[in-house]
Amino acid sequence: MADIHGAYDLRFERVAQLLADNIDLGKEVGASLYLNIGGADVIDIWGGWKDREHSDAWAEDTIVNVFSGSKTVSSLAVLVLADRAGLDVDAPVADYWPEFAQHGKDKVLVRHLMSHTSGVSGWEEPFRFEDAFDIEASTSRLAAQSTWWEPGTASAYHASTYGHLIGELVRRVTGKTLREFIASEFAAPLDAAFQLGVAEADFGRIATIYPVEDGPAPEAAPEDLQTPAEIINAKTRAGSFAGTMGDPFTVFNSPQWWRTEFGGSSGHTNARGLGRIISALTNGGVSRGVDLLTPATIDLIFSEQANGIDMYYNRPIRWGIGYALADETDNKRGPLPFLRPGKKTAYWYGTGGSCAIADVERGITFAYTMNQCYSGRDQLNGSYYRAVYENL
Template sequence: MAHLQGQYDPRFEAVRELLAQNLETGKELGASLYVNIDGEEVLDLWGGWCEREHIRPWQADTIVNVFSGTKTVASLALLMMVDRGLLDVDAPVAHYWPEFAQNGKESVLVRHVMSHTAGLPAWEPPFSFEDAADIRGSTDRLAAQAGWWEPGTRASYHASSFGHLVSEIALRASGVPLRDFIRTEIAEPLEADFILGLGGDQFDRVATIYPADDPAPAPAPTVDADRQPTVEEQISLRTRLGSFSGTLGDPLTVFNSEAWRRTDFAGSSGHANARGLGRCLTALANDGWARGRRLLSPEAIALVFREQASGIDAYYARPIRWGIGYALAPQEKKERGPLPFLRPGPRTCYWYGTGGSMGIVDAERRITIAYAMNQCQSGRRSQNGAYYDAILDSL
């Protein structure tokens, strides 16, 4: 077997045992887990295999597609631009991107985009992966498109469109492509394995990603034949029809393809390991500091926790509290949200990727948790909640 490697504080022995057992029994193929508390890396573990055929052991620098976990780092980059005076979350998107004002979108603010309340959760269908890969063309389509609701009045997860929207905002505000900003201003200074848009010389570090063996159906509205669908149900269905993630065909083939790995979709195609993802996010938990570098001011971090929407998110048909750039944990009791295991916290933000990867920041307790794996999981077979509980129970 490929033995578990890395380091951990002895109080997290139960966490190490859980990960080791999951790798031994096959619940995990290859995985990495990371915990930072008060700026100290108290757990950094990895192990398993990059392929089901057990060809390459998972190494310290192995990376894997973290899907929508990418959004957490993209949002961090935009907050850094806010701190530098390049961007204002309360300014209209059209202030930076004039073409965006088409079809009545003059009142869409940057924070609406970052909180999934902008009214552009997808493209008008039909839409395909090939359309999305034409970054200029697909971004221009979003600029020309009318919003699906009045901005700020409801939330519906912008699963596929988020990356295109924030990438263009970042480029217009800073003059630097978002992938380059993340590389030079976040990943390289923090020695963090997080890459948006892989080069061919990096492919040999990538673990093969496998779809869930028993994939749970994507959350979708169920509408009785004898009634009209609700507005939320209509938005959810329309989003799926206009999202490239719903047109990809065989996920095993697509998500391991050169074409996918080279894309710089800032909402879905980032590649990382738990350490890389976690190092990026630790600034949110430590007053803006990460590995001796100041990424953010406390004022910028406070923006994350400015609640923008709360209640049933149309895409998920589940309750989500949206801050600016991140979802926020429930404040009083657990809810059946996207991560139902998440414990309440006054200043906890998070997001996750298809199959289980996740980044969670408890700024109140200065804790950062990250997880990345190559065997996607679903439903009761997901391991992310078990790791989360084991980590918090060890404190």
Template sequence: MAEIHGTWDPRFDRVAELLQTNFASGGEVGASLYVSIDGEAVIDLWGGWKDEDHSSPWEEDTIVNVFSGSKTVTSLAVLILADRGMIDLDAPVADYWPEFAQNGKQKATVRHLISHSVGLPAWEPPFSIDEAMDIGASTARLAAQKPWWEPGTRASYHASSFGHLNGELVRRVTGRSLGQFIAEEIAGPLQADFYLGLTDAQFPIVATVYPATDEGGPKVPKAATAPADPDDGLAVERELSQRTRLGSFSGQKRDALALFNSPQWRRTQFGGSTGHANARGLGRIMTVIANGGVSRGRRLLSPVTIAEIFREQFAGIDSYYMKPIHWGTGYALAPVATQEKGPLPFLRPGKRTAYWYGTGGALSIADAERGMAVSYVMNRCQSGRASLNGAYYTAIYDALERPRAAP
């Protein structure tokens, strides 16, 4: 039976038991889980196997593709540049990337770009994964494209295009690729196992990803194919949803097991989807937001820039998900008052919770109100009611709400 390894504060015994139970039952193949409070790790666990054949154990340094969990690190890269005065969040993107001004995007701002409101949620269809892999050409295509709405007037998840857009912004400002910037300015200083663009020498520490469905894409509602009903109050959202899927590589049918474990995918620097990490790596990075800008003694953001994250940019039905989402600057925000049936329906209300997640269940959460970061990664993707991320999240928050036993 797979054993769990690592450490945890005794108040989180139930969380550790749950992880062990899921390894024993086969609900998990391999996974890691990390929680920090006020910058200190209170859960740092890992266990299971890198593969379904149980031929290679999940080690302390094992990493796995975290899919869209990568976006939380990409957004942090842009915010670090803003914090250093190298980027103005409210300046036009074209100030740093002149070609971006094409086709009515002259006034689109950096804040729009990292808040899923710039109007480029996908490429004009049709579009393929092979085209996306040519990052230079596909990014130039986005720069030339007309936005699907006036930037800043609505928001819809930029599932496939987010990494191309923001990676190019970082490159234009720093002269470095997004992967290089993250390695040198975020992951390296924080001693965080997060990599965007693996070397072949790192392949042995990578766990095999097993998709949740035959196609392996994110479990999102199917796009409408019937003509729009003029009395449908969400007709615009449904049309955008359909266009997004047709113009995204993230929603296409393909051999997911082969693609997501391929050398090409692992080497590629898609800032929105090809990041590889373990929970400790993601957690140390999200601790920056949860802990006032500081993680492992290194300050990466000022409180002023952190406050920008929690300035709501959009609240309403996101066209990609057809669910309510609150978008802040670079991150989704938890609802403030009551729980909602958003992308993570188990998420509890919070005044200062920034988050996103990856296909299959990877979590990357910063609860600044509690000073807490929560991260979880796994190699067997889950979906719907079979997802385990909500069970871990609930167990963590339940433990915080229970009175501590007397010493």
């Protein structure tokens, strides 16, 4: 049986066994799991390998790209500023970032950015993946664009633009880059292994990421048959990273990618690091004795901003402020269909399966990171999540 390291409460032995089984079966290469209940760590485990060749074991300090799981931390940065710096989520973005008001975007509110309803879900074409690496120039391009729909009326997941938009908002309010803010306010005080832009000295800690091996992309619908939602879907995908970057395996395992400071996609962490940060949501705003949020700001997260078919995903998503929200009665159609319904569960996940789930009602934080990616219902996150709740 695969060796599982770390510690866990014996009532969750099934979770540790499941991780070991998945490693033995080759479903996982390496992974980590974290569970905090009521402020206490009850699962903090890891196992497997940093590479398919099994030349380097997954260690306690191993980190891995969590892709859009990064958004959960970037969103928290803005919420912290709502508490500490007086940032108003109901204020126009242009109040903090005047250039953003171009082409009628003076009506885009901070909460619209944070709920993927801003109308700036992708870059106008022509757009290349390489363009995004010049953060200043590519962010200025977003400020100069028009919205693609009326802000606040519908959502289209800001897959690639979210980190640039949120990062600039944080910089305008604090004078710090998002990378600097996360390092000083979250990573250091919480002893959380989360890096947005990995330091070169830590490159050896990074696990090799194995992207999903998908088949050919479906053909776009003919232009004369496209609905407005389909047009926005096509524009968002064309103006995002997916499909414009070349070979994902090469890109995501390159020093250039490790160094990037994309707040929506290039965070590197492990389950403990991600969980320690997000557990502030489930423990009254406090994690490891560090005050991050007030209860009133946590309540803001659950102010529903959109609830319907997201134009990027083409499936129902219920968006709050900074996070997706579980359906209160039935989550079977959401992006994580295994998620238990609840009035106060906030979450998001990354390509391949990494995720952070904050069940505020029950005081539970669940985090999972791995280096073997899967798509859709093949992801392994749900099996661990179900095992946790079955053994509460």
